[in-house]
Amino acid sequence: MTEYLAVLIFIFAGIGIVLFTFLLSRLLRPINPYHEKNINYECAENPIGTSWVKFNNRFYIFALIFVIFDVEVVFLFPWAVVFGQLGLYALVEMVIFIGILFFGIFYAWRKGALKWV
Amino acid sequence: MVEIIIAAGIKVIFVLAAVLTGCAYATYMERKVVGHLQHRIGPSYAGPYGLLQPIADAVKLMFKEDIVPDKVERATFALAPLVSFIPALLTFAVVPFGKDNTVFGYDVKMVLSDLNIGILFVFAITSLGVYGIVLAGWSSGSKYSLMGGIRSSAQMISYEVSYGLSIIGVLLIANTLSLRELVEQQASDSIWFFSNWFIFKQPLGCLLYVTCAIAETNRLPFDLPEAESELVAGYHTEYSSMRFAMFFIGEYANMIAVSAVGATLFCGGWQGPFVNEIPFIGIFWLALKVFVFMFVYIWLRGTLPRFRYDQLMNFGWKVLLPLALLNTMVTGLFVVMGWF
DSSP states (O other): OHHHHHHHHHHHHHHHHHHHHHHHHHHHSOOOOOTTTTSOOSTTSOOOSOSOOOOOTHHHHHHHHHHHHHHHHHHHHHHHHTHHHHTHHHHHHHHHHHHHHHHHHHHHHHTTTTOOO | OHHHHHHHHHHHHHHHHHHHHHHHHHHHHHHHHHHHHTTOOOOOSSSGGGTTHHHHHHHHHHTSOOOOOTTSOHHHHHHHHHHHHHHHHHGGGSOOOSOOEEETTEEEOSSSOOOTTHHHHHHHHHHHHHHHHHHHHHHTOOHHHHHHHHHHHHHHHHHHHHHHHHTHHHHHHHOOOOHHHHHHHTOOOSSOTTTTOTTTTOHHHHHHHHHHHHHHTTOTTSOTTTOHHHHTTGGGTTOOHHHHHHHHHHHHHHHHHHHHHHHHHHSOTTOOTTTTTSTTHHHHHHHHHHHHHHHHHHHHHHHOOOOOHHHHHHIIIIIIHHHHHHHHHHHHHHHHHTOO
16 A cells, blocks of 8 residues: 555645646736736637537547447456466457457448548 | 655655656757757757756746636636646656665665556556546637547547557566566666567567557647647647646656656666666666657657548557557467467
8 A cells, every 4th residue: 555655645746846836926927817818719809609619429439439449458458467377268268359349340440430521 | 654655755756856857858858859850950048058948938937927718617727737737747656767776774666656557557547638638628718729629539539549459468478567577577687688678579569659659648740639730729729827837748748758658668667788786877777768769759740740630530540459459469379379
């Protein structure tokens, strides 16, 4: 557990240094806000409509594919660590597992899910 | 207990100082190298050879007004720089930077935290970095920022998979997740001190790692999230003063972090000539290897044009992912056959 304690100290030190620089900068910098300055940037025009615009739903499909393959990678990590003791049997099993997922990405590919317009 | 906390505290101070100085001079190095690549001389006024430029930049950013536009979500807007900076920093907690030795009668491990799941920790932490960018993009209330944030998240998750897969080959050979043990396995007593580096057993893995690392850190040629010519500055369009600086430092800290992890995984970390005779020289070897990785990053930035978004996605899913899976399987076969 002491190893994780060091990580915790590191996190607090990191946050501390960030807050310290923010504080220092707050004491040093000018504060002079007015309406024109606080308008969101849109090429020096007044912003049109809301900023939460619609975006391409393909981003969502990629997120779904990502979840599948990232879980696969998570399964590979423990497998890789004990691979030396397991040998050929583990390799064959993993080839089948990855083969199924590879078929999955091939299916997504053929269906056009990986195609960017 | 108190002793442990004090020892950890001292190491934290050293690592923080090293990382922040490293970040500051990484900006200098980038400007200087890109300058020379473009037949300019880069920064040259502040101090000899412009060496004080990073300090001048820091002071300038400190004195700048912090503009918070009216339309932002204040809480997330304030949180985002922190969320993108801390994960970048945390990676250095597990990177070993020298041979264990004795200082003032105490046994000192030359690593901040010797986790037995070091690699897993690195990957868990670096994937948190995307939150900072998405939150910044979403809360800024600017269309450019939103597009930058969304693009960035899609890009980072696309390359995350290959990034994780690219190191499985190393784990198959080494059978450990601890970075300290990984470095020890790459030691060699012969005159060819680099003969046991994993880069020679995993050349494809190293190439995949570097490619994905560039994409993960949003560097050119994968810097779509920032793409100055179309998105102004992407997710940090609305940020100014120290908050902008935090994104900037975070980006450079991330670059140094992936370089340090890459050097540890593939190029023997702190291993090098004379590490047994002079223990502290390990820090120098690690720094040198990180420097080489950083130079390659900057070199690529100065050489390659930016990808188009569909090219980026195709490259990630249709080239890198199959290659990474293939690399894993072939390495597994080699290990089973006893060729490694």
